[in-house]
Amino acid sequence: MNKYRSKILLVYTGGTIGMIKDYETGALKAFNFDELLNRIPELSHLDCEIQTVSFETPMDSSNMNPEHWIRIADIIEDSYSDFDGFVVLHGSDTMSYTASAMSFMLENLGKPVIFTGSQLPIGDIRTDAKENLITSIEIASLRKNGRPVIQEVCLYFEYKLYRGNRTTKISADHFQAFASLNFPPLAESGVHLKVNEDQLLRSGRKKFKVHRDLDPSIALVKLFPGINKTAVRAMVMTDDIKAVVIETYGAGNAPTDQWFSDLVKEAVSSGKFLVNVTQCSGGSVMMGHYETSSHLKKAGVISGKNITTEAALTKLMYLLGSGVGPKVFRTIFETSLRGEMD
Ligand code: ASP
Numbered sequence: 001m002n003k004y005r006s007k008i009l010l011v012y013t014g015g016t017i018g019m020i021k022d023y024e025t026g027a028l029k030a031f032n033f034d035e036l037l038n039r040i041p042e043l044s045h046l047d048c049e050i051q052t053v054s055f056e057t058p059m060d061s062s063n064m065n066p067e068h069w070i071r072i073a074d075i076i077e078d079s080y081s082d083f084d085g086f087v088v089l090h091g092s093d094t095m096s097y098t099a100s101a102m103s104f105m106l107e108n109l110g111k112p113v114i115f116t117g118s119q120l121p122i123g124d125i126r127t128d129a130k131e132n133l134i135t136s137i138e139i140a141s142l143r144k145n146g147r148p149v150i151q152e153v154c155l156y157f158e159y160k161l162y163r164g165n166r167t168t169k170i171s172a173d174h175f176q177a178f179a180s181l182n183f184p185p186l187a188e189s190g191v192h193l194k195v196n197e198d199q200l201l202r203s204g205r206k207k208f209k210v211h212r213d214l215d216p217s218i219a220l221v222k223l224f225p226g227i228n229k230t231a232v233r234a235m236v237m238t239d240d241i242k243a244v245v246i247e248t249y250g251a252g253n254a255p256t257d258q259w260f261s262d263l264v265k266e267a268v269s270s271g272k273f274l275v276n277v278t279q280c281s282g283g284s285v286m287m288g289h290y291e292t293s294s295h296l297k298k299a300g301v302i303s304g305k306n307i308t309t310e311a312a313l314t315k316l317m318y319l320l321g322s323g324v325g326p327k328v329f330r331t332i333f334e335t336s337l338r339g340e341m342d
Contacts, residue, residue, distance in 0.1 A: 014058035015091030061091025085140030099164025181282035215320035252285030
């Protein structure tokens with residue numbers, strides 16, 4: 001009997017993995033995808049069939065925006081039934097945002113969507129690109145009982161597979177560029193590939209659905225001691241801002257200054273959704289645990305629990321875009337939709 005060979009679609013959006021040095025300026029710039037593939041002859045030795053599709057103009061991920069996310073979602077939807085898994089090559093700078101957004105946009109995913117990239121270009125002698133790419137493809141090809149092992153949006157980097165919407169970029173130069181501080185890795189690659197099966201998401205047999213309506217009428221306010229009242233008001237009370245993530249201290253704490261409490265109350269009563277996310281890399285918001293968060297709870301601020309800022313921002317775009325009404329907004333935000341919070 002013939003062994004099943006997985007079909008994987010490799011989606012190239014850009015990023016360092018496929019860049020070369022412009023010798024005139026010394027800056028890294030994106031280059032042609034076919035050239036990228038030529039540099040990894042090992043791909044032809046993998047026991048799966050790989051097809052590729054590339055953004056017309058590969059980009060540095062600092063230029064990513066929701067329109068590009070829709071393009072990635074379109075590519076996946078258009079080829080969903082023809083492939084067993086998807087590997088998306090993406091710049092590491094905003095990879096956690098794209099992976100988080102994609103987790104909300106792709107509902108009832110039954111196949112792997114693995115984001116990966118690298119810190120050094122694929123042509124560099126010390127590159128981390130080959131391991132990241134090859135293992136991502138292997139993970140996307142894993143099957144058990146005739147079904148893909150991974151059925152969610154993930155990010156693979158430096159020997160670890162993470163749930164995409166739990167990650168944050170933590171280093172601009174270490175090969176270990178990402179962390180998932182509030183959730184364990186889904187798989188680790190050593191001599192053996194160890195999958196943490198208990199933690200994997202399963203959507204059952206529900207129909208795969210793509211959500212494209214994202215509403216970016218949101219803002220992010222990171223608190224710091226001495227933060228300026230006029231600046232906070234300008235960001236929070238602007239008319240076309242419908243929701244704001246407030247990055248607070250520790251377990252969700254914020255100043256109890258009258259101007260700040262009044263502004264929070266005014267924003268919530270004017271219909272804006274305020275979400276409390278901690279600026280700590282790990283741990284959870286617990287509003288009411290300290291006096292310095294009780295005023296936020298009383299004003300009706302939504303708890304981001306242990307969500308990352310990346311996932312909170314993209315979840316807001318998704319929920320606002322889906323037209324979730326004010327009565328249920330808090331409950332839905334505080335519920336884990338794609339394993340993004342506990
Ligand atoms: N600036 C690059 C990008 O995010 C960095 C990388 O690819 O790792 O596109």
